[in-house]
Amino acid sequence: MRMSAVLGKPDMKRDSRNEITMKIAVPLFGDRVSPHFGASSQILMIETRDGKIFHKARIDTGAQDPGEITRRLVSSGVDQLVCGGIHRVYRQWLTRSGVRVLDNQKGPAEALVIKMIESGSKKRR
Amino acid sequence: METKKGHTANSSSAPISVFCDITSAVRSPCCTILENISDGVFTIDSEKRITSFNRAAEIITGFNQSETIGQYCFDVFRADICEKNCALDLTLSSQKPQINLLARIISKNGDPKPIRLSTSILRNEKSNAIGAVETFRDVSELEALRRRADRRFTSEDIVGQHPKMNEIISFLPDIAESGSAVLIEGPTGSGKELIARAIHQLSLRKNKPFIAVNCAALPDSLLESELFGYVRGAFTGATQNKPGRFQLAHKGTLFLDEISNTSLNFQADLLRVLEEGRITPLGGTQAVGVDVRIVAASNAEMGRLIQEGKIRQDLYYRLNVVKINLPALRERKQDIPLLMDHFIRQFNLRKERDIQGVSAEVLAFLMDHPFPGNVRELENIIEFAFIACKGPVIDLAHLPRELVEGRSTVPDYLPEDDRMEAEKILMMLARYPNNRSDVARVLGISRTTLWRKMKKYGFLDTGNET
Known part of the structure; x- marks a missing residue:
């Protein structure tokens, strides 16, 4: 899936100031994208407003179970998951719950998200 | 290196x-x-x-x-x-x-x-x-065998790429997540228990028990004592308290197979338990709270059974929060080659064989077969072929004779477990028409047990009952 197909869509969430907001989750392997969804102990949460990062945090998954992590992502209102390998059952689960999944990614997590946001902003202009 | x-x-x-x-x-x-x-x-x-x-x-x-x-x-x-x-x-x-x-x-x-x-x-x-x-x-097949032995099936064990199956598989996590009662309808051998176990494994209850009960296998009185348990002295022979399946499944999932074969009286009792979330063991006076997710299955269409007065409407609505309709194998023929390969890989491991596949004739034949016994029938056919086939490829000659000749005499009224056993016995009888010792040996039972089972399933001619 290309990032341009992900960001800037008309169904994006908007906040009270009518700005597009987005919550992106990246399971971590150190500072990199975790290669195996469900095996990472930390997730990078990045929130954007109108294509700019306004909040980021590392949170402990507190679980080693991909089903439990999926539940938490869905319940915490994540819009997009950026990950390495993900079992297709969990990918379908997330997709059906309204979370866009960008899988088979690798490399430094934050840099990857920033690149994706910039790419999405350019597309919207 | x-x-x-x-x-x-x-x-x-x-x-x-x-x-x-x-x-x-x-x-x-x-x-x-x-x-x-x-x-x-x-x-x-x-x-x-x-x-x-x-x-x-x-x-x-x-x-x-x-x-x-x-x-x-x-x-x-x-x-x-x-x-x-x-x-x-x-x-x-x-x-x-x-x-x-x-x-x-x-x-x-x-x-x-x-x-x-x-x-x-x-x-x-x-x-x-x-x-x-x-x-x-890759040890996927070995792990699948282990799950099969432990009966801990997951969604990975569901083989199929037909759109109907894909839709069911992709919907399973949502169903599991909902915690609601599930009704699975599908013909005999279509994999209802496999789906029920996969739902359990995907749910929050996965570390708690999954208890399966075949409602058709037990008469009403026994079914009640099995499900609700009994206390000491409840009836002759009740020498100690025994927890029922509801209690054993506490916090987990209770799979009620062939729910459509139960009596209206039993259905009334079951409905009361489902509504109150409490059971009273037979002979007991104290109700016990149970937290159980119900997954029920039927090989007959429940809507029709309501019309016929065989199923209580209120129970149906209680169970039918989420409904899964499993297609018959003949409705998803594109999955037949996948399933054949799957069973051949599994039997190769289980029986330490190295069968490579089936001939073009066998594939064509099976693609045309109506499979009244669905996936289980296909599995039985492949299992039989593993006995008959000594080379690397399964040919028509290795399939059960009555199948190739278009005969099937397993009675329709038999419950699922009995049907599976009856089909196996029939296949072996066709393979060894004049030697019941061989049939008994291959099935791993004694000649006496074989005779008893043949009598039970109506495979004995009146002049041939010795």
Whole structure:
């Protein structure tokens, strides 16, 4: 899936100031994208407003179970998951719950998200 | 692989060390061997970047060699142990091999695969460590067999690519998540229990019990004592308290198979338990609270049974929060080759055989077969063929004779478990028409038990009951 197909869509969430907001989750392997969804102990949460990062945090998954992590992502209102390998059952689960999944990614997590946001902003202009 | 002992062409004395650089672009005989073995093999340098990746590794992971060379091994291998218990890290730091570890990888297209892996240090001709090598093999089939033996099926055990099956599989996590009662409708042998177990495994209750009850296998009075339990003295022979299946399934899932075969009286009792969330064991006075998720299954259409007065409407609405309709195998014929391959792989492992597949005639025949017994019938046919077939390919001659000749005499009224057993016996009787000792031996039962079962299923002629 290309990032341009992900960001800037008309169904994006908007906040009270009518700005597009987005919550992106990246399971971590150190500072990199975790290669195996469900095996990472930390997730990078990045929130954007109108294509700019306004909040980021590392949170402990507190679980080693991909089903439990999926539940938490869905319940915490994540819009997009950026990950390495993900079992297709969990990918379908997330997709059906309204979370866009960008899988088979690798490399430094934050840099990857920033690149994706910039790419999405350019597309919207 | 680290350092290979060999002889130079003109050597006549002691062997000398010959370093085989499997990371070299120049192919050596060693590389040819690596390309032709069924185990995946890859090597990494000291920074954990992949330096070689054999063909089996490509097949197992789904990544082409060109996508992997120079990449970090964890970005390609994607095992659940990469982060906290990396075998290659242990080998690189300790310079000691790691042997036969179990891990789960995720292939490029999202298939989870259990693997067994071993790692070892990789040295150059001066015995200096230059990286590490990992060998691994896909043990998916073995794991599937283990799950089958433990009856702990997951969604990975559901074989099928028909759109109806894909829709069901993709909907399972949502169903599991809902915690609601589920009603599964599907013909005999279509895999209702498999779906029920997969829902349980995906749910929050997965670490709690999954209890299955075949309602058709027990008469009403016994079914009530089985489900609700009894207290000491409740009836003759009740010498101690016995918890019912509801209690055993507390916090877990209770699978009520063939719910449509129960009496209206029992349905009324069941409905009361479902509504109150409490059971009273037979002979008891104290109600016990139970937290159980109900998954019920029926091989008959419940809506029709309500019209016929065989199912209480209120129970139906209680169970029918989420409904799954499993298609008959004849409605998803494109899955027949997949299922055949699946069963052949499983029986090869279980029976230590090496059957490669079926002939074109068998495939054509089975694609035309109506499969009244659905997936279970196909499994039985393949199991039978494994007995009859001594070569690498299953041919028409290896299929049950009554199947090829278009005869099937298993009575329709039999419950599912009995049908499965009756079909097996019938197949073996067709295979060994004049030798019941052989039939009994193949089935692993005594001649007397065989005779009793043949009588039960109506396979005995009146003049042939000795």
